[in-house]
Amino acid sequence: MFKGLGDMGDLSKMMEAAQQMQTKMTEMQEGLARLTVVGEAGAGLVKATATAKGELTALEIAPSIFVASEKEVVEDLILAAIKDAQRRASDKAAQEMARLTREMGLPADMKLPF
Incomplete structure (x- = not known):
């Protein structure tokens, strides 16, 4: 189509x-919004679900840990589960980005978007 236009064809x-x-x-990006990861703490007593973009979508707490004297422990477990979900979301996003760059023939360490 651009034959004879020199560098314009390359452009x-x-x-x-x-x-x-x-x-x-x-x-x-749309796919990351649909992928979910689950972070947990306290051997699964607290679970946080997030999209691979890092948006927290659910929090599950085992009823057995609702003891008034253990309030601070529960709060710590909730934070730990959320942080675990966020870390997993970040890892999943990085994996998807690496897959995309590989498929496009770009260097693996190339950071997208620019």
């Missing part, structure tokens, strides 16, 4: 590649 290919990358990034 067209670069623009097309950038458009494809943007589309794939959007799809990945």
Whole structure:
């Protein structure tokens, strides 16, 4: 289509590649919003569910830990479960980003979006 235009053909290919990358990034972001991870603390007594984008969506607390004298322990377990879910979400997002860069033939250590 751009034969005979010299470097303009290369520019067209670069623009097309950038458009494809943007589309794939959007799809990945939407996928991260649908993926969920579960963080836990206290051997599963407290579980926090989050999307792979880090949005907390649920919190599950075993009734057995509701003892007034253990209030601070429960609070600590809740925080620990949330932090675990956030860490797992971050790890999952990094895995998905690495997969995307691999599929696009980009260097594994390349940070996207730019």
